[in-house]
Amino acid sequence: MNTTEGTPVAQPERFEFTPENLDRARAHIAKYPAGRQASAVLPLLDLAQRQMGGWVPRVAMDYVAGLLGMASIRVYEVATFYTMFNLRPVGRYLLQACTTTPCWLRGSDEVVAACERKLGIAMGGTTEDGLFTLVEVECLGACVNAPILQVNDDFYEDLDGPATEALLDAFRAGSAPPPGSVIGRHGSAPIKGKTTLTEAPGAAAPGGGADDAG
Amino acid sequence: MPKVTIDGQEIEVAPGTTILQACQQAGVEVPHFCYHERLMIAGNCRMCLVEVEKSPKPVASCAMPVADGNVIHTQSPTAIKARRGVMEMLLINHPLDCPICDQGGECDLQDQAMAYGFDRGRFEENKRAVRDKDFGPLVATSMNRCIHCTRCIRFLTEIAGVEELGATGRGEAMEITTYVEKALGSELSANIIDLCPVGALTSKPYSYVARPWELRKTESVDVLDAVGSNIRIDSRGAQILRVLPRLHEDINEEWISDKTRFAIDGLVRRRLDRPYIRRNGKLVEAEWQEALDLVADRLKGVPGERIAAIAGDLCDAEAMYALKELLTGLGATSFDCRQDGARLDPGCRAGYLFNTTIAGIEQADACLLVGTNPRWEAALVNARLRKRYLRGGFRVAAIGPAPDLTFPVERLGDGGEALNALVRGEGPSAEVLRAAKAPMIILGQGALARADSARVLGAGRAIAETFGMVRPDWNGFNVLHCAAARVGGLDLGFVPGPGGRDVAGIMEACRSGAIEILYLLGADEIDLSDIGSAFVVYQGHHGDRGAARADVVLPGAAYTEKDATYVNTEGRVQLGRKAVFPPGRAREDWAILRALSGVLGRPLHFDSLSELRHHMRAAYPVFGEIDHIVPAEWGMFGEAGPVGPEPFTYPIADFYRTDPISRASATMAQCSERFGGRSDAAPRTGTHG
Numbered sequence: 001m002n003t004t005e006g007t008p009v010a011q012p013e014r015f016e017f018t019p020e021n022l023d024r025a026r027a028h029i030a031k032y033p034a035g036r037q038a039s040a041v042l043p044l045l046d047l048a049q050r051q052m053g054g055w056v057p058r059v060a061m062d063y064v065a066g067l068l069g070m071a072s073i074r075v076y077e078v079a080t081f082y083t084m085f086n087l088r089p090v091g092r093y094l095l096q097a098c099t100t101t102p103c104w105l106r107g108s109d110e111v112v113a114a115c116e117r118k119l120g121i122a123m124g125g126t127t128e129d130g131l132f133t134l135v136e137v138e139c140l141g142a143c144v145n146a147p148i149l150q151v152n153d154d155f156y157e158d159l160d161g162p163a164t165e166a167l168l169d170a171f172r173a174g175s176a177p178p179p180g181s182v183i184g185r186h187g188s189a190p191i192k193g194k195t196t197l198t199e200a201p202g203a204a205a206p207g208g209g210a211d212d213a214g
Numbered sequence: 215m216p217k218v219t220i221d222g223q224e225i226e227v228a229p230g231t232t233i234l235q236a237c238q239q240a241g242v243e244v245p246h247f248c249y250h251e252r253l254m255i256a257g258n259c260r261m262c263l264v265e266v267e268k269s270p271k272p273v274a275s276c277a278m279p280v281a282d283g284n285v286i287h288t289q290s291p292t293a294i295k296a297r298r299g300v301m302e303m304l305l306i307n308h309p310l311d312c313p314i315c316d317q318g319g320e321c322d323l324q325d326q327a328m329a330y331g332f333d334r335g336r337f338e339e340n341k342r343a344v345r346d347k348d349f350g351p352l353v354a355t356s357m358n359r360c361i362h363c364t365r366c367i368r369f370l371t372e373i374a375g376v377e378e379l380g381a382t383g384r385g386e387a388m389e390i391t392t393y394v395e396k397a398l399g400s401e402l403s404a405n406i407i408d409l410c411p412v413g414a415l416t417s418k419p420y421s422y423v424a425r426p427w428e429l430r431k432t433e434s435v436d437v438l439d440a441v442g443s444n445i446r447i448d449s450r451g452a453q454i455l456r457v458l459p460r461l462h463e464d465i466n467e468e469w470i471s472d473k474t475r476f477a478i479d480g481l482v483r484r485r486l487d488r489p490y491i492r493r494n495g496k497l498v499e500a501e502w503q504e505a506l507d508l509v510a511d512r513l514k515g516v517p518g519e520r521i522a523a524i525a526g527d528l529c530d531a532e533a534m535y536a537l538k539e540l541l542t543g544l545g546a547t548s549f550d551c552r553q554d555g556a557r558l559d560p561g562c563r564a565g566y567l568f569n570t571t572i573a574g575i576e577q578a579d580a581c582l583l584v585g586t587n588p589r590w591e592a593a594l595v596n597a598r599l600r601k602r603y604l605r606g607g608f609r610v611a612a613i614g615p616a617p618d619l620t621f622p623v624e625r626l627g628d629g630g631e632a633l634n635a636l637v638r639g640e641g642p643s644a645e646v647l648r649a650a651k652a653p654m655i656i657l658g659q660g661a662l663a664r665a666d667s668a669r670v671l672g673a674g675r676a677i678a679e680t681f682g683m684v685r686p687d688w689n690g691f692n693v694l695h696c697a698a699a700r701v702g703g704l705d706l707g708f709v710p711g712p713g714g715r716d717v718a719g720i721m722e723a724c725r726s727g728a729i730e731i732l733y734l735l736g737a738d739e740i741d742l743s744d745i746g747s748a749f750v751v752y753q754g755h756h757g758d759r760g761a762a763r764a765d766v767v768l769p770g771a772a773y774t775e776k777d778a779t780y781v782n783t784e785g786r787v788q789l790g791r792k793a794v795f796p797p798g799r800a801r802e803d804w805a806i807l808r809a810l811s812g813v814l815g816r817p818l819h820f821d822s823l824s825e826l827r828h829h830m831r832a833a834y835p836v837f838g839e840i841d842h843i844v845p846a847e848w849g850m851f852g853e854a855g856p857v858g859p860e861p862f863t864y865p866i867a868d869f870y871r872t873d874p875i876s877r878a879s880a881t882m883a884q885c886s887e888r889f890g891g892r893s894d895a896a897p898r899t900g901t902h903g
Contacts, residue, residue: 058394071377076393080382 009088012052015059017067021047025067037068041078044068045085054094054152055086083137091126091133093171096150099136102143107160111147112136114164131172144188145181154179158191216282221289233275233286234262242288245297245326247304247411248363249276252467254372259363261304261326263296264288272296294330301330306337307386308412309358316354317413319426323361344389350397351884352404352472354421360390360414366406373469374400375600375620390414397888401593401869404476405469408458419476419881420456424448432793433460435780436474437528437698437773438873441572441592442782443470447774447793454478454774454794464573465782471593472885473869473876480879481772484757487798490767497767502799502809505766510813512731512749518545522720522729525551525708526736526754527697527873530778530790531837532823533753533770533803534699534708535830537735539818540811547714548729551703553739554663554865555717557671558693560704563836565671565851567701567785568595569689570654571843576602578690580650582643583612584633584674585862586658589619590869591696592783596620609650611643614660614862630666630857637676647681654683654690660864662693672852684848695783696865696872698773699736702781705836724748734760735803736770738874753806755796756874768810769800772875776802777823779830779837786843787836 017025028043041064048060056079065075079085086094095115099108112123115134119127126133140148145157149164156167158181170177185191215226218233220240227236232255237244248259257277264275267285272293275286287293305327312318344357362381367390370379376399378392392398398406407417429448436443436457443466446458457478459470489505490497513521523541525534529551538549552558558566570578575598588596596619602608603621611624613632626632626643635641639648647653657674664670674691677683683690695701703709710716715723717740723729724745732745736754742763752764755772773780775796781787796802801809804826811818820826831838866872868890870882 071371073377073380073393076382077380080393081384 009057011057012059015048015052015057015063017047017063018051021051029068038070038074041068041070041075042082045075045079049085053092054090055088057087089126091131093132093151095132095134096137096140097134098138098140098142098146098148098150100139100143102139103147106146108147110161111149111159111164114161115149115168118165118168132168145185151179157181158183158185216280216284218280218282218284218286220286227280229279231280233264233266233273233278233280233284236280237264237275237286237288244275244288245330246276247322247326247361248365250365250368250409252373253365253368253409256364256368259304259361260300261297263293263300265290265293265296297330298332301327302332302336304361305331305335307342307358308361309341311359315356315359315413316416316421317359317410321413322411342386347391348395348397349392349415350403350888351881352418352476353398353407354416354418356414356416357389358414359412361412362388362390363411364390365409365411366390366415369406369409370398370400370403372604373597373601374402374405375597376400376403399889401471401473401589402469402597404472405459408468417456417475419479424450424455429455430793432774432791434774434791434793435782435788436470437780437790438473438477438876439471439592440695440698440700440783441465441594442698442780442784442786442788443474443594444788445470445474447791449774449793452794452797454481464571465784465786466594467597469594469597473593473872473882476881476885477876477879478774479881480756480875480877481774482797483880484874484878485772485797485800486755486757486761486767486769487796487800488769489799490761490764492765497761497764502801505768506810506813509751509766509768509810510815513544513814516544516730518547519713520728520730521546521733522548522715522723522731523550523733523735524553524717524720524737524740525549525699525703526553526734526738526760527699528773528875529699529703529736530773530776530780530803531699531702531706532778532826532830533735533807534703534706535834536804536807536818536826537733538706538708540807540814540816541733542711543811543816543818544814547711548720548723549708549710549714550717550720551700551706551708553697553717553737554659555667556659556662557667558662558700558704559668559671559851560707560709562847562849562851563705563785564689564691564846564848565675566693566695566704567846568656568692568694568783569785569846570692571784572598575599575654576605577688578602578650578652578654579607579609580646580653581608581610582636582647582653582655582677583610583614583623584655584657584670585614585661585864586612586656586694587614587617587619587660587864587866588656588658588694589617590864590866591658592694593869595694595783609646611646614658614864628861630670630859633661633670633673633677634856637673637680639680644681647677650681652688652690653681654692656692656694658694658862658864659696660862663865664858664860664862666858668853669855669857670852672854673857675852676854689845689848693783698780698782701783701785702779705781705785705834706830707834721745734764736760736874753803754874755800756878758874758877768806769796769798770803770806771796771800775800778803779827781836784843785836785846787838787840789840 028040032039044064049056061075062072065072097112142148149156163182217226225240244262246262248256255277257274262275263272265287266273347355367379371377432447436445444460444462446460448456457475461468489500491500600621613626661670678691732748732750734752738758738760750764751766752760753768753770755770774793777792778790870886871877876882
């Protein structure tokens with residue numbers, strides 16, 4: 001996603017933070033000592049990406065560089081280094097499928113195949129209506145609930161083929177299903193119910209009273 | 215002081231020394247690519263791994279400071295094996311195109327692969343391919359060869375002060391790029407060619423021209439600005455193929471400007487390779503004897519006050535000395551070497567030198583620039599100013615329209631008023647200068663080449679004296695010249711003698727007919743369109759403005775074609791050396807003048823260059839002090855009085871085309887086209903080329 005290769009992207013003429021984002025940007029900059037404003041480059045690029053609907057055009061990098069008093073090339077370096085900055089436009093829903101070992105063992109191939117089949121796009125592609133972009137990512141760090149599909153900022157967990165298709169249908173219909181496990185488990189709790197601490201607190205063995213006292 | 219043992223040899227080094235530096239001090243060579251002593255430490259090539267006892271892994275010696283008691287092995291099996299591993303990794307993506315690579319024969323990677331490489335690869339995947347970049351007309355790229363040492367990025371960021379190059383992407387996708395595809399807008403950009411340890415960045419004009427072992431190397435000095443950068447001229451046969459920097463810590467360190475490096479293709483174009491005589495309004499080829507006879511005929515019987523001579527910006531001291539001797543013998547007194555009309559006073563040497571010296575800039579703590587754009591007038595002086603700025607505690611103020619100098623400059627005004635205020639000791643910047651321990655002032659030719667030049671000089675002297683810039687241990691008064699010949703000319707007193715005329719006076723007298731014969735020694739920067747019917751003799755090497763108006767052209771030698779003496783803006787006398795012979799029937803300048811004196815029947819008192827130098831040094835002892843700066847005596851110069859309010863303008867409107875050589879250079883023309891419209895370009899004044 002962060003490469004300069006491929007077809008050139010139509011870049012907007014100019015970029016400027018909205019007043020609200022400018023306030024947020026100033027708050028980020030104020031966190032760092034004078035002369036170290038460049039430290040705010042990551043949050044500012046993130047703000048710019050959100051404002052642009054998921055990607056950072058070059059004018060936005062230049063704008064951030066100007067705001068932080070750094071050379072443009074230093075911002076280009078940062079933006080191209082981090083894979084979470086998109087340097088070309090993406091769909092409204094950015095589907096990031098994790099295919100690293102735990103997700104793969106738990107069926108990420110099915111998730112990816114479901115996305116590709118349902119949306120008619122290949123990995124890295126964007127649907128013609130501009131709604132979905134599908135990319136492959138490295139470990140998202142939620143292996144316990146593998147496989148994972150990250151949609152914009154939210155994780156959808158414990159997916160399989162049909163669940164993925166249902167999820168995509170819901171997004172296409174304009175609704176946003178609640179993030180988290182699609183099989184309804186709470187957090188990363190065991191799928192078949194609790195396996196420890198099954199008894200009610202207090203009724204337990206000596207020492208249980210300490211909680212009450214505390 | 216930490217004591218370390220390197221390969222069994224115990225040495226004591228200064229605290230903070232890195233292991234690599236300690237090894238170098240001990241005379242032990244450690245291979246490296248990314249480390250460069252003048253750049254920040256990056257530590258990313260890993261080639262400099264050494265074994266340090268009690269350290270679990272090999273250590274990157276360039277980035278590791280020594281600790282007391284370190285026992286370092288640079289040739290142990292662990293160290294060698296580690297380097298072999300690094301080399302194998304570096305070669306994974308490096309193409310095997312040495313036979314067609316311009317770096318071949320002077321490539322660090324090639325050399326070190328001989329020591330640490332394996333004779334076959336174990337890597338079977340495809341090598342990565344990286345798109346080449348367009349860095350402008352000077353630097354050719356072949357990015358597949360890049361090993362990501364980042365020297366080029368660090369050079370441009372730190373030394374050139376142009377943050378345009380960076381490393382985008384990560385891991386295998388990392389690329390050295392400007393990202394927005396633009397040429398590198400620095401006058402020092404081509405130094406990255408020398409810095410590149412592989413063939414990723416090579417010289418575009420020199421591409422596929424020669425191999426290093428075919429070249430004859432001549433150590434010389436540059437004359438395209440007044441810095442006197444030390445250069446090495448590489449030639450093959452009669453042709454100069456490239457110019458490289460030569461280390462001189464006090465002048466150019468190990469850098470040279472792009473003009474110094476690449477204007478040399480102008481040495482084979484528009485050359486005057488035979489004498490010419492104007493017949494019926496057209497210059498036609500002639501024999502030496504004819505041309506010299508004609509000049510002698512015209513000179514004979516003309517009274518001295520009707521003869522004038524102007525020396526150009528690239529002249530060597532020997533030629534100016536010979537010309538002055540010859541014409542003084544005829545009674546002439548109208549000499550001038552200051553084509554731009556600056557009223558520099560040869561009476562006081564400190565009044566026209568860069569007294570602080572270029573290396574001395576590093577001791578300064580405040581600097582006032584008056585009418586100068588050092589970035590274009592002396593790119594390496596500017597680099598030194600930036601070096602000083604980066605160390606901190608250095609304030610720079612400027613009078614004159616200030617373009618981007620790569621370091622922050624406080625603007626005090628455009629012209630004389632700001633200067634007058636400082637002379638009166640007014641304003642906040644006066645406080646800065648007063649508080650400074652080692653303040654310096656740099657007067658540029660933009661401030662001196664104008665009608666009230668003597669007053670500007672006087673104002674500069676007043677400021678230097680008011681703010682304690684002139685002390686036994688420090689001289690902060692500096693004149694920054696643009697012409698390599700200027701200081702030498704002033705040292706020789708190539709200025710109007712008693713009753714003589716200066717450049718403007720000579721032009722006027724030519725128009726009015728008061729001067730009959732005008733001898734131009736490589737003088738091309740003056741307007742010769744309206745000088746009446748004066749008989750003009752042009753002696754020089756390029757068919758530029760001077761030759762176009764000449765009645766007789768005597769073909770001379772360019773700086774690469776003669777052994778000659780030059781004095782740089784600091785007053786440092788240096789010897790240029792002959793790398794090739796002058797083309798065709800052109801001759802060395804002193805010899806032409808000696809021959810002319812013979813035809814005139816008044817032979818000069820020397821028959822060889824060494825005799826000439828002997829006489830010159832006897833008359834002007836300063837020329838005997840080769841590469842040694844003699845501090846100049848402070849004295850009276852300039853004139854008191856307010857400086858006019860007109861804004862200062864800069865003498866150089868186009869960095870790439872300042873003299874007959876660079877104007878004849880195709881490479882410089884391309885640069886000028888590419889960078890001419892740069893937004894930080896100095897305003898064009900219309901008074902110069």
